[in-house]
Amino acid sequence: xxxxxxxxxxxxxxxxxxxxxxxxWLTFVRETEHNADPALPLISPVNVTWHTAxxxxxxxxxxxxxxxxxxxxxxxMGIWDECIxxxxxxxxxxxxxxxxxxxxxxxxxxSESDTAADGLSHGMYLTLQRYLAGKPYxxxxxxxxxxxxxxxxxxxxxxxxxxxxxxxxxxxxxxxxYLKPGLxxxxxxxxxxxxxxxxxxxxxxDHAYCPTVTCGPDSPxxxxxxxxxxxxxxxxxxxxxxxxxxxxxISDIQRVWYLQPAHETEVPAPVQHAFDSVRAAIMAAxxxxxxGVQGAVVDDAARSTIVAAGYPEYQHAVGHHIGRTVHDxxxxxxxxxxxxxxxxxxxxxxxxxxxxxxxxxxPGYGLVSLEEDVLVTENGxxxxxxxxxxxxxxxx
Amino acid sequence: xxxxxxxxxxxxxxxxxxxxxxxxWLTFVRETEHNADPALPLISPVNVTWHTAxxxxxxxxxxxxxxxxxxxxxxxMGIWDECIxxxxxxxxxxxxxxxxxxxxxxxxxxSESDTAADGLSHGMYLTLQRYLAGKPYxxxxxxxxxxxxxxxxxxxxxxxxxxxxxxxxxxxxxxxxYLKPGLxxxxxxxxxxxxxxxxxxxxxxDHAYCPTVTCGPDSPxxxxxxxxxxxxxxxxxxxxxxxxxxxxxISDIQRVWYLQPAHETEVPAPVQHAFDSVRAAIMAAxxxxxxGVQGAVVDDAARSTIVAAGYPEYQHAVGHHIGRTVHDxxxxxxxxxxxxxxxxxxxxxxxxxxxxxxxxxxPGYGLVSLEEDVLVTENGxxxxxxxxxxxxxxxx
Numbered sequence: 143x144x145x146x147x148x149x150x151x152x153x154x155x156x157x158x159x160x161x162x163x164x165x166x167w168l169t170f171v172r173e174t175e176h177n178a179d180p181a182l183p184l185i186s187p188v189n190v191t192w193h194t195a196x197x198x199x200x201x202x203x204x205x206x207x208x209x210x211x212x213x214x215x216x217x218x219m220g221i222w223d224e225c226i227x228x229x230x231x232x233x234x235x236x237x238x239x240x241x242x243x244x245x246x247x248x249x250x251x252x253s254e255s256d257t258a259a260d261g262l263s264h265g266m267y268l269t270l271q272r273y274l275a276g277k278p279y280x281x282x283x284x285x286x287x288x289x290x291x292x293x294x295x296x297x298x299x300x301x302x303x304x305x306x307x308x309x310x311x312x313x314x315x316x317x318x319x320y321l322k323p324g325l326x327x328x329x330x331x332x333x334x335x336x337x338x339x340x341x342x343x344x345x346x347x348d349h350a351y352c353p354t355v356t357c358g359p360d361s362p363x364x365x366x367x368x369x370x371x372x373x374x375x376x377x378x379x380x381x382x383x384x385x386x387x388x389x390x391x392i393s394d395i396q397r398v399w400y401l402q403p404a405h406e407t408e409v410p411a412p413v414q415h416a417f418d419s420v421r422a423a424i425m426a427a428x429x430x431x432x433x434g435v436q437g438a439v440v441d442d443a444a445r446s447t448i449v450a451a452g453y454p455e456y457q458h459a460v461g462h463h464i465g466r467t468v469h470d471x472x473x474x475x476x477x478x479x480x481x482x483x484x485x486x487x488x489x490x491x492x493x494x495x496x497x498x499x500x501x502x503x504x505p506g507y508g509l510v511s512l513e514e515d516v517l518v519t520e521n522g523x524x525x526x527x528x529x530x531x532x533x534x535x536x537x538x
Numbered sequence: 539x540x541x542x543x544x545x546x547x548x549x550x551x552x553x554x555x556x557x558x559x560x561x562x563w564l565t566f567v568r569e570t571e572h573n574a575d576p577a578l579p580l581i582s583p584v585n586v587t588w589h590t591a592x593x594x595x596x597x598x599x600x601x602x603x604x605x606x607x608x609x610x611x612x613x614x615m616g617i618w619d620e621c622i623x624x625x626x627x628x629x630x631x632x633x634x635x636x637x638x639x640x641x642x643x644x645x646x647x648x649s650e651s652d653t654a655a656d657g658l659s660h661g662m663y664l665t666l667q668r669y670l671a672g673k674p675y676x677x678x679x680x681x682x683x684x685x686x687x688x689x690x691x692x693x694x695x696x697x698x699x700x701x702x703x704x705x706x707x708x709x710x711x712x713x714x715x716y717l718k719p720g721l722x723x724x725x726x727x728x729x730x731x732x733x734x735x736x737x738x739x740x741x742x743x744d745h746a747y748c749p750t751v752t753c754g755p756d757s758p759x760x761x762x763x764x765x766x767x768x769x770x771x772x773x774x775x776x777x778x779x780x781x782x783x784x785x786x787x788i789s790d791i792q793r794v795w796y797l798q799p800a801h802e803t804e805v806p807a808p809v810q811h812a813f814d815s816v817r818a819a820i821m822a823a824x825x826x827x828x829x830g831v832q833g834a835v836v837d838d839a840a841r842s843t844i845v846a847a848g849y850p851e852y853q854h855a856v857g858h859h860i861g862r863t864v865h866d867x868x869x870x871x872x873x874x875x876x877x878x879x880x881x882x883x884x885x886x887x888x889x890x891x892x893x894x895x896x897x898x899x900x901p902g903y904g905l906v907s908l909e910e911d912v913l914v915t916e917n918g919x920x921x922x923x924x925x926x927x928x929x930x931x932x933x934x
Contacts, residue, residue, distance in 0.1 A: 173865055176576040252661045265650045
């Protein structure tokens with residue numbers, strides 16, 4: 143088994159605990175096939191069944207406590223200072239270790255705002271409260287630690303995301319060769335799933351709506367399964383939102399095609415104007431995306447650009463983290479809406495990988511929507527793949 | 539998309555709310571690719587991104603509240619009385635619906651004991667507390683509702699489990715044809731993964747240790763990844779613990795082989811005695827597994843049988859639910875250990891599907907361990923596949 147990424151992230155976590163001045167970080171999980179903690183795969187290469195506690199301290203001390211039959215997986219990693227196994231209850235070992243380490247605070251994985259930092263179930267929180275009743279250490283949220291740890295991609299992580307994006311770019315070219323009038327959204331999705339299967343990859347999100355395929359102006363927009371009711375037609379757009387999981391890391395890209403009837407020599411003006419406006423909004427966001435900027439400010443740039451071009455506001459954020467999952471961290475490049483909690487108020491950091499995405503409906507033609515994947519660098523950002531600079535025209 | 543199972547389970551849930559006298563059950567989730575609630579797939583065919591509330595009442599009224607771009611997936615199910623979409627915050631619609639339904643209690647998905655009923659994250663619990671501050675309805679745990687709903691398999695669910703078990707039985711026969719001395723555990727696991735890929739199925743649990751392969755007496759036991767350090771040898775056992783996900787439902791089966799050298803005519807007495815004792819312990823559990831019996835009592839029967847045969851106690855439960863996942867419900871056929879919380883004190887019900895499993899180490903030969911899958915019927919139980927009645931001998 144390959145622990146490279148987990149060891150990079152565990153070492154990174156120690157630095158973040160020092161930076162945030164948090165004495166100890168505890169990941170407390172069980173039966174993670176049921177209740178996955180999104181923080182766990184950052185530091186453990188396997189799921190666990192029994193109660194498991196992974197403790198990392200500001201001073202760099204690392205303890206894994208796991209059931210007898212699962213401790214071997216942590217011993218094999220070679221990075222934990224102590225690997226402690228138990229049979230009947232994790233409580234004695236967990237309390238003994240925390241008493242010995244004597245942290246002022248123990249950060250655990252819960253957050254109202256950040257789904258990637260909210261892996262602790264309420265039942266597990268109650269168990270922890272019961273185990274630690276009367277102890278002097280304070281239980282706090284690890285959201286600040288996890289936002290940094292998850293958001294700041296290591297070189298190993300960036301390389302894996304780039305590879306997923308490159309494969310997706312290649313599959314997009316294959317889709318261009320396949321598209322023609324008369325295909326249902328379901329048929330197009332099936333073609334894409336077959337390409338994924340050939341490459342040995344799975345969709346970045348739910349198989350039922352990755353890819354999302356939108357043919358023409360009547361198909362509903364959103365996280366909606368492709369349907370056999372809507373069919374690609376000459377003189378309309380096809381928009382596809384997709385990504386793949388390659389070596390545990392994902393891509394998330396939208397592209398738009400126009401099926402051009404033989405008698406047309408140019409893309410119709412409303413479609414071209416929509417494409418140019420969407421592209422301009424994405425470029426406006428990209429122009430200010432760099433370390434230190436607030437997420438909402440990046441969204442503002444795209445939102446004001448598309449509104450100034452005469453289109454309605456998009457009803458989502460212009461960008462979200464990508465990495466292990468399609469919403470891979472806290473700071474959102476999004477509007478200051480209650481739905482998004484505190485996430486649009488976060489600050490962009492070097493090493494973050496984001497989508498930049500938005501679209502508009504063109505009456506009579508269909509959806510025109512783009513999504514690019516970018517890496518935030520020290521001074522700005524760079525495309526992780528090939529951005530779409532022109533509408534892809536398929537002559538029919 | 540096929541909603542058959544979800545509609546069976548939603549209708550079953552109404553009956554269970556009446557039986558348990560719970561006014562309303564609320565599944566409150568977001569970003570379920572990160573924070574899966576194991577209750578969600580029972581009633582929703584898709585994951586969700588934004589805050590989503592699925593409310594089912596004792597009187598049979600059903601409300602889905604979801605983000606604008608995700609509500610279509612619930613509308614298409616045709617079973618929800620109301621499908622309400624929102625843009626900026628779920629709070630107004632959620633509060634309006636609950637105020638209108640005016641339940642005495644709202645059961646939500648948290649539990650210290652039952653991982654399958656503990657899908658509500660602590661962050662989401664805090665959000666719910668904030669939304670509902672000052673409201674008269676009481677927030678309670680849905681663990682009783684979910685134990686019944688998840689545990690009592692519908693006919694559609696049993697059919698799917700049977701199919702997964704049948705495929706696994708077939709793959710076991712292929713393994714018998716493949717086994718020989720000199721194979722590493724990793725090679726054997728790779729053979730099995732290749733068979734899964736041919737059948738278009740994935741492992742029942744973590745790919746890294748499903749199958750778990752144990753060659754000879756030195757390989758560590760448990761949820762451990764197959765290793766290239768341990769090799770199948772003549773005169774030793776091979777034990778494999780595996781299962782497949784077929785059409786969303788799983789199998790979980792252990793089999794044991796003996797690689798018999800040419801000069802031997804019988805299985806060595808210590809191996810045969812171990813097999814007979816393990817099999818006797820499983821049959822002792824099967825003899826009393828029926829509706830109304832307490833989980834711990836079934837474990838007692840197996841545990842006392844294996845101890846009476848001169849072996850140490852196994853350090854786990856003799857049986858767990860199977861279904862959508864390998865630990866698919868609350869009541870455990872397990873010992874009364876703190877680690878297992880209240881689950882061994884639960885009562886077995888008709889429609890439950892369980893494993894029966896245990897093993898012993900035979901010094902010099904290796905692990906002898908079996909696991910069968912059974913369905914609890916009105917009066918007893920039946921095998922879901924072909925039980926192992928003799929050690930599988932491979933002449934080498």
